Amino acid sequence: MKQIPFMSLRLYAYLVSLLLLLLSLISLGTRGLNLGLDFTGGSVLELKFQQKISLSQVRKTLEELGYEHFQVQDTAQGTIIIKLRLGESKEKALEGLKKLSNYELIRSESIGGIITAELRQKAIWSILIALGGILLYLGYRFEPLWAFSAILALAHDVLIVVGAYSITYREVSLDVVASLLIVAGYSVTDTVVVFDRIRENLRIRKATPLRELIDLSINQTLARTLMTSLTTFVVSFVLFLLGGPAISNIMFAFVVGVVVGTLSSIFVASAIMLDIKSRLKPEPAGSV
Amino acid sequence: MKDLKLNLLALLVLIGLSVAVVLLKPINLGLDLRGGISFVLQPDIAYSLQQEYERYAKDMELKAREKGIKVLDVIPSKEGIRVELVEEEDVKKLSELVEKQFPRFSVVRSEKGSVLISLKEREIEQFKSGVLTQTIEVLRKRIDELGVVQPVITRIGEDRVLVELPGVLDLQKAKSIVGRTALLELKLVVEAGPKEVLQGKLTKDYELLPSLQGNEWFLVEKLPVITGADLKTAYTSTDEFGMPAVAFELNEKGAEAFAKATEKNIGRRLAIVLDKRVVSAPVIRSRISDRGQISGNFTPEEAKELAIVLRAGALPTRVEFLQETVVGPSLGKDAIEQGIRAGVGAFILLVLVLLARYKTAGITATFSILLNALMLWAGLVLLGGTLTLPGIAGIILNMGIAVDSNVLIFERVKEELRLGNTVRKSIELGYRRTLNAVWDTHITLLVAALILFQFGSGPVKGFATTLTIGTIASFISNVYYAKVLLELLSRLRLFKI
Numbered sequence: 001m002k003q004i005p006f007m008s009l010r011l012y013a014y015l016v017s018l019l020l021l022l023l024s025l026i027s028l029g030t031r032g033l034n035l036g037l038d039f040t041g042g043s044v045l046e047l048k049f050q051q052k053i054s055l056s057q058v059r060k061t062l063e064e065l066g067y068e069h070f071q072v073q074d075t076a077q078g079t080i081i082i083k084l085r086l087g088e089s090k091e092k093a094l095e096g097l098k099k100l101s102n103y104e105l106i107r108s109e110s111i112g113g114i115i116t117a118e119l120r121q122k123a124i125w126s127i128l129i130a131l132g133g134i135l136l137y138l139g140y141r142f143e144p145l146w147a148f149s150a151i152l153a154l155a156h157d158v159l160i161v162v163g164a165y166s167i168t169y170r171e172v173s174l175d176v177v178a179s180l181l182i183v184a185g186y187s188v189t190d191t192v193v194v195f196d197r198i199r200e201n202l203r204i205r206k207a208t209p210l211r212e213l214i215d216l217s218i219n220q221t222l223a224r225t226l227m228t229s230l231t232t233f234v235v236s237f238v239l240f241l242l243g244g245p246a247i248s249n250i251m252f253a254f255v256v257g258v259v260v261g262t263l264s265s266i267f268v269a270s271a272i273m274l275d276i277k278s279r280l281k282p283e284p285a286g287s288v
Numbered sequence: 289m290k291d292l293k294l295n296l297l298a299l300l301v302l303i304g305l306s307v308a309v310v311l312l313k314p315i316n317l318g319l320d321l322r323g324g325i326s327f328v329l330q331p332d333i334a335y336s337l338q339q340e341y342e343r344y345a346k347d348m349e350l351k352a353r354e355k356g357i358k359v360l361d362v363i364p365s366k367e368g369i370r371v372e373l374v375e376e377e378d379v380k381k382l383s384e385l386v387e388k389q390f391p392r393f394s395v396v397r398s399e400k401g402s403v404l405i406s407l408k409e410r411e412i413e414q415f416k417s418g419v420l421t422q423t424i425e426v427l428r429k430r431i432d433e434l435g436v437v438q439p440v441i442t443r444i445g446e447d448r449v450l451v452e453l454p455g456v457l458d459l460q461k462a463k464s465i466v467g468r469t470a471l472l473e474l475k476l477v478v479e480a481g482p483k484e485v486l487q488g489k490l491t492k493d494y495e496l497l498p499s500l501q502g503n504e505w506f507l508v509e510k511l512p513v514i515t516g517a518d519l520k521t522a523y524t525s526t527d528e529f530g531m532p533a534v535a536f537e538l539n540e541k542g543a544e545a546f547a548k549a550t551e552k553n554i555g556r557r558l559a560i561v562l563d564k565r566v567v568s569a570p571v572i573r574s575r576i577s578d579r580g581q582i583s584g585n586f587t588p589e590e591a592k593e594l595a596i597v598l599r600a601g602a603l604p605t606r607v608e609f610l611q612e613t614v615v616g617p618s619l620g621k622d623a624i625e626q627g628i629r630a631g632v633g634a635f636i637l638l639v640l641v642l643l644a645r646y647k648t649a650g651i652t653a654t655f656s657i658l659l660n661a662l663m664l665w666a667g668l669v670l671l672g673g674t675l676t677l678p679g680i681a682g683i684i685l686n687m688g689i690a691v692d693s694n695v696l697i698f699e700r701v702k703e704e705l706r707l708g709n710t711v712r713k714s715i716e717l718g719y720r721r722t723l724n725a726v727w728d729t730h731i732t733l734l735v736a737a738l739i740l741f742q743f744g745s746g747p748v749k750g751f752a753t754t755l756t757i758g759t760i761a762s763f764i765s766n767v768y769y770a771k772v773l774l775e776l777l778s779r780l781r782l783f784k785i
Contacts, residue, residue: 048618077622091460105457108614115328115610119743126739133735141728175678178740178748182755185736186689189729193696196725224699227645228692231638235688238634239681244626247681254685 006218006267007211007274013267017156020260024163033166036173037109039123041086041116045093045108048079051101058082058097065096075245079106086113123177130181131155134188142195146273150191153269157187157261164256170249179253186232186254187261190225191269197221198270210277214270222266229262292779295772302764303659306666313669318676318750321624323617324454325462326440329607330447331423333416336605338366340407340415344390345369348405351389357381360401368396368406376401416447422604424449429600430465448610459614461593469563469606470597472516474580475508476549477557477569497559499566500584506566508559513549515602518542522598524591525581532591533583536598543578551575560584562594563606620677627680634684638691646698647784652773653694656765660690663761668754676750686758689733693726693766701774702785711778719771726767733759 037044055072058080062070071083084090090110097103131151138147161183165172197217205213236254239247319326341364348369349362358374371382382403383395392411397404407415424441431439431453440452456462478494479486486496486507495510518538525535538546550558550572559569560582567584586594638657642650664683668675701718709717737759740752777783 046619094459104616104618105614106616106619108459108612110609110612112608112610114330122742126742130736130739133739134732137732137735174743174748175751178678178743178751181736181739182685182733185733188732189692189725192728192732193725196728200721220703221699223702224696227641227695227699231641231691231695232685232688234637234641235634235685238637239630239684242626242630242633243681243684244623246623246677247627247630250678250681251685 003215003219004222005215007215007271010267010271010274013263013271017264017268020160020163021156024160024166027163027166031166031169033162033172034169036171036176037083037111038119038174039116039172041111041113043084043088043090043108043110045082045084045090046075046079046106047082047097047103048077048106049101049103053080053100055080057100061097061100062093065092067093077245086116119174123174126177126181127158127184130184134184138188138192141192142199145276146195149273149276150188150195150269152272153191153264154184154188156268157257157264158184160260161253161257165252168252170252173249175246175250176253179250180257183253183257183261187257187265190229190261190265193224194218194221194265194270211274214274218266218270225262225266229258233258292772292775295769296776299769299772303662306662309666309669310662315665315669316672316674317620318674318679319452319454319613320615320677321620321675321680322454323457323615323620324452325456325459325615326453326611326613327451327462327466327609328444328611329423329449329451329466330610331419331449331604332606332608333419333447334366336419337407337412337415338364339605341365341369344393348386348390352382352385355381355385357385368404369393371403371405373401373403379403419604420447420449423607426601426603427451427466430597433596433600434465449607457614457616459612461589463609463612464593465596467607467609468597469603470516470594470600471563471602472519472582472598473512473561474514474546475510475512475559475561476553477559478507478509480504480506480557480569497561497564497566500562504566506559506569508561508566512561513558514538514542514546516598517601518545519598519601520578522595524588524595527581527583531583532586532588533581534586534591534595534598535581536579538578538580546580547575547577550577623677623680627677627684631680631684631687635687638687642691642694648777648782649698649701649774649785652770652777653691653698655773656694656770657687657690659765659769660758660761661687663765664754664758667757667761671753671757673753673757674750675754678748679750679754682751682754682758686755686762690758690762690766692729693722693762694770696722696725696729697766697770697774698785705785711783712775715771715774715778715783719774723767726763730759730763730767 055074058072062072062082067084067088069085069088073081075081082093084093090108094105094108131154134154135147135151138150158180161180165176194217197220198214201208201213201217208216232254236251236258240251240255241248243251345362345364348371349359352359352371357378360372360374363370373379373382379398379401386393386395386405392407393405394408395403396406420443424443427449428441431441431451436453436456438454440450442450444450451466453462479489483496483505486505489507490496493510494507497506497508498504499506518541520537520539522534522536525533527533554572554574557569557571559566561567567582582594635657639650639654642653646653661683664686697718700722701714704714704717705711734756737752737755740748743749774783
């Protein structure tokens with residue numbers, strides 16, 4: 001089988017990664033995240049009017065009712081979503097909008113400040129705990145340097161996925177954070193499989209330089225990496241397309257995460273490990 | 289050969305059991321799929337603590353005076369009861385009194401003759417959990433009266449209550465039934481009039497209450513004649529003008545107290561106070577013993593709600609709504625339809641990919657996806673888990689993830705075959721050499737899924753539950769049965785990869 005010299009290509013891979021990271025960071029810095037109700041508090045109402053009602057009609061009615069800060073948007077399903085700020089009563093809006101036309105209440109949700117503050121904290125903690133837990137596990141399974149490289153690759157994946165939410169300005173709700181954690185767990189397994197193979201090869205081929213060994217290992221596991229990514233991608237992509245707005249938004253993390261995670265476990269994780277290792281100790285052939 | 293047969297038998301039993309569970313027990317649908325209302329409530333514990341202190345303050349003052357302690361003032365607050373003494377030497381006497389006669393209390397601080405007495409730590413804990421249990425009990429009674437099918441009323445976290453009302457869509461009604469304290473008190477009126485005038489006459493034994501509309505003020509005796517706790521029952525009726533009203537009957541103890549008080553106070557006004565607001569204040573015309581009526585310009589609907597909450601009893605304290613969600617009935621139906629469509633689509637594509645790449649081995653992979661989905665569903669039913677919208681995503685996603693280990697093993701088997709090994713040896717080697725990696729993938733996913741449980745109830749928990757059960761099911765279906773099935777294929781001479 002033809003071998004692909006992944007390690008020689010790593011500079012290009014770094015370039016692509018840095019570009020994506022930069023884009024993510026810029027978007028996060030300027031646009032920020034479209035945080036969902038779970039994290040901002042307030043109310044969301046989704047209504048389906050029986051007659052055709054325009055967004056500006058809804059806006060006008062709400063203004064007449066005395067609301068100042070609100071957002072109105074329509075959906076592909078023909079419903080209208082109204083977001084109210086924390087502390088504004090939704091009952092008044094629900095009552096007042098009946099004047100426009102009769103409507104069906106699709107959903108309405110209100111979250112107070114105590115819960116959002118808690119959820120925000122929990123979301124951050126859970127991401128940190130997940131990263132920490134994965135790091136510990138990797139540290140136990142592999143050398144610290146390997147674990148460190150895998151975590152860097154993982155952080156890279158997570159950051160780019162979050163960046164993608166910022167760039168597309170999709171809503172980041174609690175579900176999305178949950179999905180992000182699973183993406184993280186999932187993306188690290190790809191890297192683990194490659195590392196596992198490198199370790200196995202280290203035992204058998206003691207004379208091969210690390211760089212060649214990594215290339216060999218990635219090539220050996222390539223079919224597997226691509227196949228599992230493909231199967232997961234297929235499933236998440238179908239869900240993204242057909243699953244309806246709520247599921248679609250959750251699955252976006254997977255669609256982006258699987259692609260980025262696959263690239264990073266092929267190009268980034270081992271490459272970082274190789275680079276740090278050769279920086280630390282210029283490597284004579286055969287040593288590890 | 290014997291091993292294989294045993295394994296296959298065990299597999300059949302496993303499938304049989306799972307199918308039985310799935311067929312016999314329906315799955316719990318989460319509120320986001322069924323439609324309905326959910327609330328997260330927090331009882332105001334500080335407020336009810338203060339009330340508890342107010343209840344004891346008077347008694348404590350009396351007992352202290354009996355002991356010859358010179359008390360300047362007694363002020364209850366949410367921290368405790370502050371007793372101001374005239375002479376500093378009395379502090380010790382007061383401490384002894386508290387220790388002997390009020391064993392639930394202890395002296396927290398004392399400086400310069402000012403003593404703070406509060407419930408002991410353990411008692412406060414008990415008090416808190418008592419308030420929560422009582423809140424849940426009262427809510428359950430009220431909701432039962434509403435006739436909601438399969439409601440959820442449960443404690444979450446340390447001091448919160450989750451209420452789920454499937455099928456209920458009227459938010460305003462649900463809120464007024466669930467959120468109203470419904471503390472009914474009948475108090476003798478001292479004087480009615482403008483607020484400013486009455487404020488000047490306020491003493492420690494009186495309190496100043498507004499009317500329901502807030503335009504009238506009443507100075508009433510603090511100590512109620514009877515309260516909602518003395519009620520035997522309450523029901524809707526009409527008053528003498530034909531307006532909707534709520535009639536109530538008193539229990540024995542309540543009737544006795546009511547009779548005594550009405551007899552003594554003929555000609556005075558009696559305020560009917562609901563949640564610290566005066567609903568009406570009729571004049572007592574004769575001795576009344578065991579029944580009465582509340583009227584106050586109610587709509588029929590309001591009267592019905594009031595009767596329900598009075599029958600079920602008052603909440604021990606006011607509650608705050610931290611979160612409220614209403615899901616209309618169409619949202620869940622659409623979501624389930626879309627979920628099924630997406631699931632079937634994803635499955636077909638997945639099978640095509642697997643068959644194209646792994647030929648007959650792809651069949652066993654397909655089988656393990658199905659087995660995994662079956663076990664996941666059965667596990668969810670057995671554990672009483674709830675299927676939510678993200679949970680559906682979790683199940684379908686799990687199909688993609690479950691296949692991962694199969695792919696890992698198959699690719700390795702292919703590799704071993706290329707190296708010139710026999711089929712049986714390749715399967716054995718491919719399986720053994722990937723076991724480590726399979727463990728790793730499952731453990732990392734499990735770690736991530738378990739962390740999600742800290743988000744408590746609701747949709748995310750559904751996601752976490754399905755992923756956790758799915759990961760374990762995938763471990764069984766892939767790690768164990770992948771090998772068994774591959775061996776079966778090779779024995780049947782059907783193995784082609």
